[in-house]
Amino acid sequence: MQFELLATAAKMALMLGIFILGVAPIMLWVERRMSAFMQDRPGPNRLGPLGLVQGVADAVKFMFKEDVTPAGADKPLYLMAPALALIPALSTYVVIPFGPDLTVSGKTVPLIVSTGGAGVLIFLALSSLGVYSLITAGYASNNKFSLLGGIRASAQLISYELALTVAVLAALIPAGSFYLPDVVSYQQKHVWMFIPQAIGFLVFLVAMFAETNRLPFDLPEAESELIAGFHTEYGAMRFATFFMGEYISMTALSMLAVTLYFGGWTLPWVHLTGWLGAIVGLTVLLGKVALFMLFYVWVRWTFPRFRYDQLMRLGWKVLLPLAILNLLLVAIATLAGWFPGVG
Amino acid sequence: MSLPHSVPVSWFLVLAALLFAIGVAGALTRRNGIGIFLSIELMLNAVNVELVGYSRLLGERTGQVMVLFVMAVAAAEAAVGLGLFIAVYRQRRTIDVNRLNLMRW
Amino acid sequence: METAIFLIFAALALGSAMVVVTHKSPVYATMSLVLTLFSTAVMFVLLGAPFIGALQVLVYAGAIVVLFLFVLMLLNISKEEHQQEGQTVHRWVALLGAGAFIGLVVPLIYRATQSRNAGALTEEFVSIREFARDLFGRYLLQFEIVGLLLLVAVVAATVVARKPPAAPSGVAGADSPISEVEP
Numbered sequence: 001m002q003f004e005l006l007a008t009a010a011k012m013a014l015m016l017g018i019f020i021l022g023v024a025p026i027m028l029w030v031e032r033r034m035s036a037f038m039q040d041r042p043g044p045n046r047l048g049p050l051g052l053v054q055g056v057a058d059a060v061k062f063m064f065k066e067d068v069t070p071a072g073a074d075k076p077l078y079l080m081a082p083a084l085a086l087i088p089a090l091s092t093y094v095v096i097p098f099g100p101d102l103t104v105s106g107k108t109v110p111l112i113v114s115t116g117g118a119g120v121l122i123f124l125a126l127s128s129l130g131v132y133s134l135i136t137a138g139y140a141s142n143n144k145f146s147l148l149g150g151i152r153a154s155a156q157l158i159s160y161e162l163a164l165t166v167a168v169l170a171a172l173i174p175a176g177s178f179y180l181p182d183v184v185s186y187q188q189k190h191v192w193m194f195i196p197q198a199i200g201f202l203v204f205l206v207a208m209f210a211e212t213n214r215l216p217f218d219l220p221e222a223e224s225e226l227i228a229g230f231h232t233e234y235g236a237m238r239f240a241t242f243f244m245g246e247y248i249s250m251t252a253l254s255m256l257a258v259t260l261y262f263g264g265w266t267l268p269w270v271h272l273t274g275w276l277g278a279i280v281g282l283t284v285l286l287g288k289v290a291l292f293m294l295f296y297v298w299v300r301w302t303f304p305r306f307r308y309d310q311l312m313r314l315g316w317k318v319l320l321p322l323a324i325l326n327l328l329l330v331a332i333a334t335l336a337g338w339f340p341g342v343g
Numbered sequence: 344m345s346l347p348h349s350v351p352v353s354w355f356l357v358l359a360a361l362l363f364a365i366g367v368a369g370a371l372t373r374r375n376g377i378g379i380f381l382s383i384e385l386m387l388n389a390v391n392v393e394l395v396g397y398s399r400l401l402g403e404r405t406g407q408v409m410v411l412f413v414m415a416v417a418a419a420e421a422a423v424g425l426g427l428f429i430a431v432y433r434q435r436r437t438i439d440v441n442r443l444n445l446m447r448w
Numbered sequence: 449m450e451t452a453i454f455l456i457f458a459a460l461a462l463g464s465a466m467v468v469v470t471h472k473s474p475v476y477a478t479m480s481l482v483l484t485l486f487s488t489a490v491m492f493v494l495l496g497a498p499f500i501g502a503l504q505v506l507v508y509a510g511a512i513v514v515l516f517l518f519v520l521m522l523l524n525i526s527k528e529e530h531q532q533e534g535q536t537v538h539r540w541v542a543l544l545g546a547g548a549f550i551g552l553v554v555p556l557i558y559r560a561t562q563s564r565n566a567g568a569l570t571e572e573f574v575s576i577r578e579f580a581r582d583l584f585g586r587y588l589l590q591f592e593i594v595g596l597l598l599l600v601a602v603v604a605a606t607v608v609a610r611k612p613p614a615a616p617s618g619v620a621g622a623d624s625p626i627s628e629v630e631p
Contacts, residue, residue, distance in 0.1 A: 074475075076476075077475070077476075077479070116493075116498050117498060117499075117574065117575060117576055118498040118499050118501070118502045118576065121499065121502035121503065121506065122502050124502075124506055125502045125503075125505035125506040125509075125510060126505070128505070128506055128509075128510030128511070129482075129505065129509065129510060131510065131514050132479070132482065132514075132517075135514065135517050135518075135521070136479070138521075139475065139517075139521055147521065150521075151518065151521060151522070154514065154518070155518075158510075158511060158514060161510075176577075177577075178576055349449075349450050349451055350450055350451055350454045350494065351561075351562060352495070352561060353557065353558050353560075353561040353562040354454065354458075355454075355491060355494075355495060356557045356558070356561055357554050357557060357558055358458050358461065358462070358491070360549075360550065360553050360554050360557055361462060361550065361554070362461065362462070362465050362484075362488075363549070364546040364547075364549045364550045365462070365465045365466060365468075365469055365546065366465070366469070367542070367545065367546055367549065368469055368542045368543060368545070368546040369468060369469025369470075369542075371538065371541070371542035371545065372469065372538060372539050372542045373469065375474055377474045377477075377478075377516065377519070377520060378469075378474055378477055380516070381468050381469075381474075381477050381478060381481050381516070382468065382469055384481060384508075384512070384513075385465055385468055385469070385481065385484065388484065388485060388488055388508070391488065391492075391500075391504070392488050392491055392492070395491075395492055395495045395497050395500060396495060398495075398497070399495045399496050399497075400561060402573065404573070404578065404579060404582050405582070407497050407499070407500050407579060407582075408579070408582050408583050408586075408587050408590075410497075410500050411500070411503070411583065412590060412591075412594050414503065414504070414507055414508060415594045415597070415598060416594070416597065417508070417512065418507065418508075418511070418512050418598065418601075419597050419598050419600075419601030419602075420601070421512045421515055421516070422515065422601050422602060422604075422605040423601050423604050423605050423608065425515060425516065425519045425605070425609075426604070426605035426606070426607075426608040426609035427608055427609075428519060428523070429519060429522070429523065429608075429609040430608050430609055432523050438523070
């Protein structure tokens with residue numbers, strides 16, 4: 001029991017460390033340099049080599065900015081909303097496996113923080129709690145634009161959540177389990193899931209963008225439409241918290257996508273074990289997630305924004321039927337025995 | 344996943360009964376229509392805890408399946424009830440149940 | 449360890465339930481309900497039903513309560529509407545009723561079940577695969593009926609809540625956001 005607690009604490013520290021310390025500064029830099037590269041301009045290149053210290057400067061700036069609270073705002077809810085954005089996103093990493101089982105002093109340590117059987121469900125449950133930050137932020141700001149932005153954003157989120165869940169369900173059928181290491185080992189033995197389930201992966205990809213309020217689905221926070229939507233009235237550190245929450249949920253969903261569709265921490269013909277396997281596994285997982293994040297930034301600066309009614313129509317009338325169709329096809333294929341290795 | 348059963352199930356059942364009682368008090372006391380609705384959801388939730396508790400006690404999974412159905416029914420009820428609230432609000436501009444008294448004697 | 453978790457989340461559940469039934473502002477009551485639902489989800493996991501626990505957060509706290517909040521915000525329900533929450537007589541009667549319920553039922557439940565030991569949680573009891581076997585095997589008819597119920601409820605909610613086809617002017621005021629969110 002003692003050993004288990006210690007192991008879990010170590011794993012949590014590792015994953016949280018990567019998330020908190022790694023994601024936001026790196027993503028800030030990547031976003032600005034890559035968007036600059038795509039737009040044929042230099043981007044931040046004054047601070048440090050290649051502008052790497054820009055993130056630190058931004059953080060310092062945020063800390064020293066004046067913290068303004070709008071008059072008539074609902075104080076407790078207003079203060080709670082940024083935390084509500086961060087906490088659910090930060091807790092979703094517990095079900096992502098990042099390496100093969102380690103054997104430490106005779107005991108097996110699975111490299112996943114939560115070893116329960118309801119893995120993916122916990123992920124989906126926690127990420128669905130992220131809606132509350134949008135609603136409370138929009139409501140508590142005492143501002144019609146914020147309210148509208150908050151309502152639109154949360155309606156968008158709960159609509160695409162459905163398509164996301166159904167796509168995830170279809171991806172789990174061949175592996176036959178909600179527990180993500182089972183899904184990863186299935187993919188290691190047979191085929192990476194995005195090949196047989198291309199439709200499902202496409203649905204997941206689009207829903208992933210909509211779930212994180214990223215272009216082309218970022219109408220709720222678009223500057224030309226609603227000032228800044230639900231986070232109009234948030235300045236300085238609070239805005240930075242929303243920002244960070246968005247990046248962290250992007251990373252979390254990318255991790256889920258990688259684990260469900262791209263083999264997680266495994267590489268096609270590599271079967272390492274022990275500490276070397278663990279380090280390689282973690283690096284491979286982070287590398288794949290990095291590719292997804294690059295893809296996020298790439299898409300952001302390529303497509304125009306969806307209008308709100310187009311957005312809702314896409315979510316309900318296109319993605320959800322596609323996801324259900326995918327589920328049906330996968331179910332039929334599993335029963336017909338076309339999926340390798342499934343009884 | 345090893346779960347030692349150090350918490351007696353009767354504690355869970357008592358908790359469920361307390362939650363139910365709080366929900367009943369709320370449903371009888373609140374004036375706001377949404378508040379009454381929330382108390383009803385609280386009661387349903389307490390029943391869920393009770394069902395899962397008995398399911399654990401008796402070793403049967405029936406209780407858990409029933410909880411699933413209760414959740415679905417609660418969702419359906421919430422949808423229709425809130426639709427009704429919207430319709431009522433449109434007509435009477437209030438959901439204070441003391442003022443929605445057109446059908447009183 | 450498990451006792452500590454139980455005590456913390458039971459206290460949290462009871463506390464937030466009290467806030468749900470007593471707070472003047474319905475938005476705060478709804479957020480408190482989310483806390484209650486989350487605490488009971490933890491209870492479910494302690495009772496060997498992790499699937500139900502995750503579903504509780506996913507469905508109940510993540511969708512149903514969001515629906516409540518939507519309606520609250522669209523209807524712009526403010527705090528001023530209910531300064532006096534119920535008359536004193538009502539409140540005392542309700543408290544008396546709840547007290548009677550607690551006094552009668554709780555000792556009954558406790559004495560009936562305290563002697564029974566739950567037995568260890570087997571991997572088989574907790575597994576989702578067996579739950580699915582029960583749900584789609586033994587209880588298939590009930591499952592299908594509930595699906596039909598949900599369909600009927602969605603249709604009913606849509607019909608009841610939509611704008612009346614030829615709305616007379618001035619019924620739905622211009623100051624509520626509901627006028628711009630109609631289909």
